[in-house]
Amino acid sequence: MASDSEKPAVDAVTGTPTTGHEWDGIQELNTPLPRWWLWTLYLTIIWSIGYWIVYPAWPLISSHTTGIVNYSSRAEVGQELAKLAALRNTQAAGLANASLAEIKASPDLQRIALARGKAAFGDNCAPCHGGAATGAAGYPNLIDDDWIWGGKLDDIQKTILHGIRWEQNPETRVGNMPAFGRTGMLKRDEIAQAVEHVRSIAGLDVDKGLDLAKGKEVFAANCASCHGEAGKGNPELGAPDLTDAIWLYGSSRQAMTEGLINGRSGIMPAWSARLDPVTIKALTVYVHGLGGGQ
Amino acid sequence: MTTVDATGVPNADYDPRDDIPLYAPAPKVYPQSVKGRFRRIKWGLLIVCLGIYYLVPFMRWNRGASLPDQAVLIDLERKRFYFFFIELWPQEVYYLTGLLILAAIILFLMNAVAGRIWCGYLCPQTVWTDLFMSVERFFQGDRRDRIKLDDAPWSFDKIWRKAATHVSWLMIAWWTGGAWVLYFADAPTLVMQFATLQAPMTAYLWIGILTFTTYVLAGHMREQVCLYMCPWPRIQAALTDADALNVTYRYDRGEPRVSVKQAAKLREAGQPAGDCIDCHQCVAVCPTGVDIRAGAQLGCIQCGLCIDACDDVMRKVMRPAGLIGYDTEAAIVARAAKTIAPARRLIRPRTILYVAIIVLVGGAMLYQLATRSLLDLAVNHERTPLFTTLRDGSIRNSYTLRIANKRSEARPLAITVGGPAGTTVEISGASPSADWRPIVTVPADSTIEIRLFVAMPRGVATSSSQLIQIKASDLAFGESATVNENFFAP
Numbered sequence: 003m004a005s006d007s008e009k010p011a012v013d014a015v016t017g018t019p020t021t022g023h024e025w026d027g028i029q030e031l032n033t034p035l036p037r038w039w040l041w042t043l044y045l046t047i048i049w050s051i052g053y054w055i056v057y058p059a060w061p062l063i064s065s066h067t068t069g070i071v072n073y074s075s076r077a078e079v080g081q082e083l084a085k086l087a088a089l090r091n092t093q094a095a096g097l098a099n100a101s102l103a104e105i106k107a108s109p110d111l112q113r114i115a116l117a118r119g120k121a122a123f124g125d126n127c128a129p130c131h132g133g134a135a136t137g138a139a140g141y142p143n144l145i146d147d148d149w150i151w152g153g154k155l156d157d158i159q160k161t162i163l164h165g166i167r168w169e170q171n172p173e174t175r176v177g178n179m180p181a182f183g184r185t186g187m188l189k190r191d192e193i194a195q196a197v198e199h200v201r202s203i204a205g206l207d208v209d210k211g212l213d214l215a216k217g218k219e220v221f222a223a224n225c226a227s228c229h230g231e232a233g234k235g236n237p238e239l240g241a242p243d244l245t246d247a248i249w250l251y252g253s254s255r256q257a258m259t260e261g262l263i264n265g266r267s268g269i270m271p272a273w274s275a276r277l278d279p280v281t282i283k284a285l286t287v288y289v290h291g292l293g294g295g296q
Numbered sequence: 297m298t299t300v301d302a303t304g305v306p307n308a309d310y311d312p313r314d315d316i317p318l319y320a321p322a323p324k325v326y327p328q329s330v331k332g333r334f335r336r337i338k339w340g341l342l343i344v345c346l347g348i349y350y351l352v353p354f355m356r357w358n359r360g361a362s363l364p365d366q367a368v369l370i371d372l373e374r375k376r377f378y379f380f381f382i383e384l385w386p387q388e389v390y391y392l393t394g395l396l397i398l399a400a401i402i403l404f405l406m407n408a409v410a411g412r413i414w415c416g417y418l419c420p421q422t423v424w425t426d427l428f429m430s431v432e433r434f435f436q437g438d439r440r441d442r443i444k445l446d447d448a449p450w451s452f453d454k455i456w457r458k459a460a461t462h463v464s465w466l467m468i469a470w471w472t473g474g475a476w477v478l479y480f481a482d483a484p485t486l487v488m489q490f491a492t493l494q495a496p497m498t499a500y501l502w503i504g505i506l507t508f509t510t511y512v513l514a515g516h517m518r519e520q521v522c523l524y525m526c527p528w529p530r531i532q533a534a535l536t537d538a539d540a541l542n543v544t545y546r547y548d549r550g551e552p553r554v555s556v557k558q559a560a561k562l563r564e565a566g567q568p569a570g571d572c573i574d575c576h577q578c579v580a581v582c583p584t585g586v587d588i589r590a591g592a593q594l595g596c597i598q599c600g601l602c603i604d605a606c607d608d609v610m611r612k613v614m615r616p617a618g619l620i621g622y623d624t625e626a627a628i629v630a631r632a633a634k635t636i637a638p639a640r641r642l643i644r645p646r647t648i649l650y651v652a653i654i655v656l657v658g659g660a661m662l663y664q665l666a667t668r669s670l671l672d673l674a675v676n677h678e679r680t681p682l683f684t685t686l687r688d689g690s691i692r693n694s695y696t697l698r699i700a701n702k703r704s705e706a707r708p709l710a711i712t713v714g715g716p717a718g719t720t721v722e723i724s725g726a727s728p729s730a731d732w733r734p735i736v737t738v739p740a741d742s743t744i745e746i747r748l749f750v751a752m753p754r755g756v757a758t759s760s761s762q763l764i765q766i767k768a769s770d771l772a773f774g775e776s777a778t779v780n781e782n783f784f785a786p
Binding site: 019021022032034035036037038039040133134136143145146147148205243246247248291293295 | 316317318319320321322517520524680681684685686687688689692694724747749754
């Protein structure tokens with residue numbers, strides 16, 4: 003063991019001085035770190051003090067030190083959001099000044115409209131029509147090519163603006179499927195016959211035991227005024243095409259009979275009172291572009 | 297810690313081991329100037345390397361009007377990397393992986409063939425340190441003058457010499473950073489911006505960082521970087537072998553070390569005398585301050601300057617040159633044992649392996665680059681819903697297509713779908729071609745996303761899932777991309 007006067011012992015193999023520490027005959031070599039290594043540690047400490055001065059650092063009782071540059075990540079988010087809002091305002095102005103057809107024709111405006119429309123759809127329309135706009139029984143599927151009230155841009159915009167059977171709105175779309183059964187306008191067997199006639203023109207399976215000719219008569223007398231002689235429907239009145247493959251309430255005999263007995267009068271709110279015109283334009287373009295727009 | 301009390305008696309708990317320093321100042325190295333073959337090679341390589349570094353950003357390469365015309369450009373804002381005729385997109389960053397593998401293996405191969413060529417001649421740390429040392433020598437003189445100047449008290453002469461050195465270093469360091477940022481923006485424009493002080497803040501920031509690192513690493517840290525920061529010397533020590541050429545002191549010839557007079561006497565008496573006269577010139581010229589005669593070591597960057605210094609001395613003492621030289625461990629061991637040195641084995645398992653890996657990786661990269669498609673098509677099947685029933689009972693699936701056009705011209709693409717007869721295709725916003733195929737135009741050097749509707753009539757979409765082929769064909773360049781996708785039906 004080294005004493006005061008002795009020089010540190012030197013390891014014979016490496017020629018390196020030892021620290022004098024020894025365990026079971028194994029000695030620890032003294033290979034000191036370069037001093038600049040220590041300086042880098044001090045430098046990082048000084049650097050951290052710089053941080054305290056420049057940036058928010060120390061917690062105080064009710065607040066914290068703010069630092070001389072007054073940085074705050076929250077304020078930075080606020081600035082980013084303000085920037086985004088400004089950008090959206092500019093884009094909204096572009097949409098406001100363009101007609102639906104112009105938006106559709108311009109790739110840039112269409113891109114903005116689709117993005118805004120998608121967000122607005124998720125916020126407002128998805129609860130009934132579904133997130134993917136596939137609808138449900140009683141809530142139309144918006145991605146197919148069937149439109150009860152018309153599938154042109156203007157038709158869609160009018161539906162969104164004024165709603166369907168939304169009484170508060172004077173311009174709302176109105177069309178009634180009367181409750182033929184409940185009101186006694188048609189008897190039970192007449193309803194059954196009419197259902198079989200509709201099934202026959204729609205290409206669905208038909209119960210041959212019923213009088214189709216009678217059903218056709220009932221249809222001509224009661225249904226054709228809205229749905230047309232051939233059952234092709236009338237978008238002006240919101241009367242669906244009864245010959246296509248798409249059935250809002252399902253194509254089962256039960257669903258069709260129920261419609262004839264109780265009538266159908268699904269409601270869609272008028273969004274003119276709740277959404278701004280630009281959002282409605284964007285929604286129109288979005289829905290039109292889902293796959294069925296005419 | 298107090299080692300003695302007021303009366304001079306050592307404290308009872310004093311342990312001298314506590315006084316051993318844990319940190320030691322790095323001894324300052326004063327490399328002496330040297331002339332010779334390897335010094336000339338190093339000057340040549342220094343000029344070539346710095347020339348490449350400073351001039352490449354100014355090379356031009358015409359890519360058409362819409363793209364930058366800088367030959368080598370990392371365009372972070374538009375997320376493109378340009379290298380002469382190559383333009384890479386971010387998703388092709390795997391080329392970088394390949395390049396890094398190649399770089400590592402080439403380094404290994406260099407080492408297996410001729411030691412630390414990289415360290416001694418090409419490493420930026422070596423090149424810039426060499427440059428900084430020559431500045432130092434210009435203002436403060438050679439080794440002896442510098443040692444004397446450092447020991448001298450502060451005087452006007454010392455102050456201006458030191459100041460001139462550091463100011464010159466800082467200027468070189470500034471230009472190092474200045475050239476660095478030129479790789480990230482249009483070089484002539486940025487130079488103009490610097491001249492008029494209009495350059496973006498980021499450019500100044502990066503120049504500041506590079507100025508700091510260059511000044512510190514090449515001016516002050518020097519060999520400490522090699523000794524403590526760089527991993528390569530440690531890896532290199534594990535990879536070298538007895539057949540690798542290294543800058544080596546030929547101890548078979550040099551030992552025992554004796555003075556010139558002593559050697560003459562010994563040789564007359566027929567006794568062995570080494571050629572090494574222990575003049576320490578090899579140590580004096582060494583930029584990392586090591587003694588090459590101690591054998592291969594971590595601190596030796598194998599720059600060959602000790603060879604130049606020793607050859608000069610050998611010439612003066614009328615002994616053959618090459619006491620220090622590029623040699624293999626195997627040859628020296630054989631000569632020391634008075635046996636015939638084996639022929640140098642250039643072809644060894646490791647060199648074969650390294651070359652094989654280089655050929656394999658390089659070949660794979662070249663193949664990938666040569667067959668690289670400039671038209672990318674990616675298809676995503678719409679999941680909600682998987683299919684939609686239309687009025688006439690037909691079934692429609694929708695797909696999102698991402699089409700990347702890597703050319704510098706806008707390209708009209710015909711989108712076709714291969715499927716059973718009756719399959720129809722619809723893309724909103726697409727204009728039909730003469731044969732009614734929908735055409736979409738992808739702008740130059742960009743990606744677009746489109747929705748594709750594919751419908752099959754009732755009775756055709758029978759199975760719940762069938763394969764269709766979605767194809768984008770370039771009408772102008774004849775390129776095409778095809779993706780197989782599923783068509784789902786109830």
